[in-house]
Amino acid sequence: MPFVTTRTATRKDQHYDVIVVGSGAAGGQTAYTLAMDGVRVLMLEAGRNYDIVAETPMFQTNADAPLRGAATPDKPFGFYDATIDGGWAVPGEPYTNASEADGAKFEWWRARMLGGRTNHWGRIALRNGPYDFKPFTRDGLGFDWPIGYDDLAPYYDKVEMLIGVYGSNEGLENTPDSPPGVLLPSPAARVGERLIGQRAKALGVPVVPIHRAVLTTRLDHTTLPARLHPGNATAQRILAADMQRRAACFWATPCSRGCSIRATYQSPAVHLPPALETGKLDIVCNAMAYEVTLDRAGRANGVRFVDKATGKHELVNARVVVLAASACESVRILLNSKSAQHPQGLANSSGKLGRYVMDTVGSDLGGQVPLLENLPPHNEDGAGGSHVYSPWWLYQQQKKGQLDFARGYHIEMGSGRRLPSLATAAGLEWLTGGSYGRAFKADARRYYGSFVYFQGRGEMIPNEDSYCEIDPVVKDRFGIPVLRFHWRWSDHETRQAAHMQRSFADIIGAMGGRMQDPPEADGRKAIANGGSIIHEVGGAIMGSDRAASVTNGFGQTWDVANLFITDGAVFASNADKNPTLTIMALAWRTADHIVERLRRKEL
Amino acid sequence: MDRRESLQWMLAAAALPSMWGDAMAKPAKPAKARGYGTDPDLVKRHQTGALWPLTMSAARRRTAAALCSVIIPADEQSPGAAELGVHVFIDEWISAPYPSHAKDRALIVQGLAWMDAESQRRFGRPFAEAVQAQQHAICDDICFVPKAAPPFAEAATFFARYRDLTAGGFYTTPQGAKDLRFVGNVASASFDGPPPEVLKIVGVQG
Numbered sequence: 001m002p003f004v005t006t007r008t009a010t011r012k013d014q015h016y017d018v019i020v021v022g023s024g025a026a027g028g029q030t031a032y033t034l035a036m037d038g039v040r041v042l043m044l045e046a047g048r049n050y051d052i053v054a055e056t057p058m059f060q061t062n063a064d065a066p067l068r069g070a071a072t073p074d075k076p077f078g079f080y081d082a083t084i085d086g087g088w089a090v091p092g093e094p095y096t097n098a099s100e101a102d103g104a105k106f107e108w109w110r111a112r113m114l115g116g117r118t119n120h121w122g123r124i125a126l127r128n129g130p131y132d133f134k135p136f137t138r139d140g141l142g143f144d145w146p147i148g149y150d151d152l153a154p155y156y157d158k159v160e161m162l163i164g165v166y167g168s169n170e171g172l173e174n175t176p177d178s179p180p181g182v183l184l185p186s187p188a189a190r191v192g193e194r195l196i197g198q199r200a201k202a203l204g205v206p207v208v209p210i211h212r213a214v215l216t217t218r219l220d221h222t223t224l225p226a227r228l229h230p231g232n233a234t235a236q237r238i239l240a241a242d243m244q245r246r247a248a249c250f251w252a253t254p255c256s257r258g259c260s261i262r263a264t265y266q267s268p269a270v271h272l273p274p275a276l277e278t279g280k281l282d283i284v285c286n287a288m289a290y291e292v293t294l295d296r297a298g299r300a301n302g303v304r305f306v307d308k309a310t311g312k313h314e315l316v317n318a319r320v321v322v323l324a325a326s327a328c329e330s331v332r333i334l335l336n337s338k339s340a341q342h343p344q345g346l347a348n349s350s351g352k353l354g355r356y357v358m359d360t361v362g363s364d365l366g367g368q369v370p371l372l373e374n375l376p377p378h379n380e381d382g383a384g385g386s387h388v389y390s391p392w393w394l395y396q397q398q399k400k401g402q403l404d405f406a407r408g409y410h411i412e413m414g415s416g417r418r419l420p421s422l423a424t425a426a427g428l429e430w431l432t433g434g435s436y437g438r439a440f441k442a443d444a445r446r447y448y449g450s451f452v453y454f455q456g457r458g459e460m461i462p463n464e465d466s467y468c469e470i471d472p473v474v475k476d477r478f479g480i481p482v483l484r485f486h487w488r489w490s491d492h493e494t495r496q497a498a499h500m501q502r503s504f505a506d507i508i509g510a511m512g513g514r515m516q517d518p519p520e521a522d523g524r525k526a527i528a529n530g531g532s533i534i535h536e537v538g539g540a541i542m543g544s545d546r547a548a549s550v551t552n553g554f555g556q557t558w559d560v561a562n563l564f565i566t567d568g569a570v571f572a573s574n575a576d577k578n579p580t581l582t583i584m585a586l587a588w589r590t591a592d593h594i595v596e597r598l599r600r601k602e603l
Numbered sequence: 604m605d606r607r608e609s610l611q612w613m614l615a616a617a618a619l620p621s622m623w624g625d626a627m628a629k630p631a632k633p634a635k636a637r638g639y640g641t642d643p644d645l646v647k648r649h650q651t652g653a654l655w656p657l658t659m660s661a662a663r664r665r666t667a668a669a670l671c672s673v674i675i676p677a678d679e680q681s682p683g684a685a686e687l688g689v690h691v692f693i694d695e696w697i698s699a700p701y702p703s704h705a706k707d708r709a710l711i712v713q714g715l716a717w718m719d720a721e722s723q724r725r726f727g728r729p730f731a732e733a734v735q736a737q738q739h740a741i742c743d744d745i746c747f748v749p750k751a752a753p754p755f756a757e758a759a760t761f762f763a764r765y766r767d768l769t770a771g772g773f774y775t776t777p778q779g780a781k782d783l784r785f786v787g788n789v790a791s792a793s794f795d796g797p798p799p800e801v802l803k804i805v806g807v808q809g
Contacts, residue, residue: 048642054646055645055646056645056646057645057646059788060645060646060648061775061777061780061788062775063775063776063777064648064649065649066639066643066649066654066695066699067695067696067699067704068692068771068772068775069775070696072638072639072699072701073638073701073702074638074639074640074641074643074701075639075641075643079643079645080645084641084642085641085642086641087641090641091641187794187796188794188795188796188797189796190796190797191796191797191801191802191805191807194797194802194805194807194808195805195807197807198806198807198808249794250790250791250792251790251791251793251794252787252788252789252790252791253788257645371805371806372805375801375804375805376798376800376801376804377784377785377786378786378797378798378801379786379787379789379791379794380787380797381787381788381794382794383794417783417784417785417786417787418787419780419785419787419788420774420775420779420780420783420785421771421775422767422768422771422772422775423771424770424771424774424775424783425770425771425773425774426767426770426771427767428770429747429748429749429763433747433750434746434747434748434750434763435746436673436674436742436746436766437673437674437675437676437739438676438678440674440675440766440770441675441676441678441680441681441782444770444774444782444783445782445783445784448783448784448785
């Protein structure tokens with residue numbers, strides 16, 4: 001019973017245990033864990049079905065694409081980006097901003113497709129560290145999570161073993177190691193990455209192997225299934241078989257296109273196939289969920305959605321409802337689930353629903369490095385993304401109050417002789433003095449592969465002015481009220497962005513490199529718009545006080561015992577670490593909790 | 604400045620050699636077509652011009668090809684941009700129904716018209732029929748925005764954009780990638796990192 005129609009899902013004799021709204025990192029992990037434990041799951045996905053084997057452009061060059069693969073409003077990350085029916089603007093599905101002023105705008109990336117944003121994500125899979133769960137205790141800002149690193153560590157282990165993550169254990173502060181045998185080998189660093197490492201080290205900035213969800217070797221199907229599903233022979237058998245269907249990386253084509261050989265983590269490549277194989281998971285695509293329904297006792301009993309194929313409003317029922325629709329979409333569903341008992345939306349007795357939306361602080365800078373010019377040609381494709389990064393390195397200085405911002409950032413970096421694109425030889429005038437003709441061809445050869453770029457990814461502290469609510473007027477094409485965003489960066493974020501710029505300029509300088517423009521000293525100009533890093537979390541934060549949070553540490557809403565949230569909405573802080581791995585670890589933990597409660601007949 | 608000076612200044616400005624204003628007399632109409640949508644076929648090979656109609660006139664196409672050839676001529680290592688049809692890609696680009704392409708359309712249609720008008724003014728023939736030295740004489744005046752004389756400011760802006768598009772169109776072709784000695788985009792059994800000679804040149808550890 002895999003992909004089913006609305007008609008099948010709404011049949012009266014269907015007795016689903018759990019409805020999961022969303023099929024990305026959160027929904028995929030939730031459904032996987034539940035189905036592998038024998039729970040009957042119905043998954044609702046707002047986008048269309050997606051076949052990664054048939055639809056992924058693996059070796060196409062930009063010459064095969066319209067406009068040489070350039071980004072357009074239809075494909076904002078370029079033609080070959082895996083995103084389907086998504087982007088900053090989804091036709092017919094608007095959102096609004098309360099202010100269009102600089103620094104007050106929030107941009108919301110959505111992907112209406114099976115697997116959601118996991119199809120195009122950067123595959124960067126970093127664990128939050130112990131500090132990241134108790135930030136308030138550490139510096140008096142923001143909120144502590146009701147759980148700590150030790151609560152989530154076993155689930156980080158499990159997720160890494162299931163999806164496959166390359167990386168190394170470096171023993172660095174607040175940058176957790178994984179247990180032996182969990183991580184896959186790191187790919188060799190590229191020459192530019194090594195030069196960055198050599199020169200950054202002299203500045204005190206560590207450069208170490210990054211963690212990414214790419215199979216540098218095949219997963220060990222003989223041992224991992226038993227470690228992941230002890231005592232569950234069926235799950236072990238299904239997973240062992242599925243692991244053998246995933247190939248290792250063949251060191252070509254960018255991961256952002258998706259991966260037809262299933263060498264990287266995408267929900268439709270890793271979570272959904274074994275979950276479907278159990279026979280316990282049904283998936284309805286093109287199902288735009290908009291409301292959680294309640295029974296007379298005030299318990300969640302179903303989800304309403306618009307069947308995009310027919311335009312009809314439908315209702316499906318289950319004993320438990322899990323929202324995993326992405327942080328803001330899950331919040332939207334709850335805010336739109338109004339009733340006489342819940343006039344401000346469901347699970348909002350605290351008034352905190354929609355509050356404390358956070359993104360990642362982002363700021364970028366690039367440079368050109370003469371040492372990297374005219375190098376002998378060699379293949380630098382590697383694992384389709386970065387091989388190294390710089391974890392935050394100034395925890396102690398920050399603790400001593402030596403920095404003018406409270407939280408850290410890590411640096412992602414790029415270099416190398418990559419698949420030629422429209423950008424490869426564009427904008428070279430600052431180096432060439434405007435050459436054309438034979439001189440330009442020589443310049444293009446000289447400078448190709450000699451550029452490095454740095455992206456800071458930093459922690460944003462939740463604040464009272466960054467939130468979403470229902471727009472009082474605007475509705476989407478289905479008639480569903482849309483979100484209106486409010487945004488404000490605090491000085492902690494803008495100063496951090498300025499610090500990023502200085503760090504990048506220092507590293508570029510230490511490499512003997514040059515920059516077209518000087519680093520931006522004004523953090524308010526250096527910082528990217530809210531939402532633009534696509535790490536939005538919060539909006540239904542977890543906490544230990546039901547008056548100040550929306551869920552408990554299991555993502556269970558305080559107000560409705562059988563309603564859970566497993567996506568980024570529950571994050572009580574947004575560490576610099578990219579959120580996807582933590583979303584999956586939380587989802588697995590919550591799903592385990594649901595299984596346990598179902599077994600005890602408490603749900 | 605008094606009224607007489609002001610009048611003289613205006614007359615002087617009108618007599619500047621730039622033909623940009625004339626070229627702008629006929630603004631380019633925006634392309635009317637649909638984009639490829641949010642769910643295009645990513646796997647098939649898309650032929651230039653298959654998704655929306657190309658809009659350059661034959662004469663403009665000749666100018667576009669000539670300028671492609673001046674910016675990226677054939678040499679010992681690779682063919683020229685026009686031989687690879689890069690001007691057709693530029694036609695696809697300026698004919699695309701997206702907002703940023705509409706901006707480029709205005710700039711490039713006017714810029715190509717300016718190239719012809721300028722070549723007519725200086726040499727009595729359109730740009731495509733000018734000899735190489737004549738073509739270079741014009742391009743030398745507009746090839747670098749910071750050093751372009753004020754009358755050539757707009758033409759230099761056009762040239763910078765046109766060079767970027769020509770380079771993008773060229774280096775994304777298999778021949779262009781080969782010219783850069785790009786050797787990736789092939790499946791490999793292992794990734795071994797940079798070869799020892801590369802590490803030695805850059806002075807980093809293996």
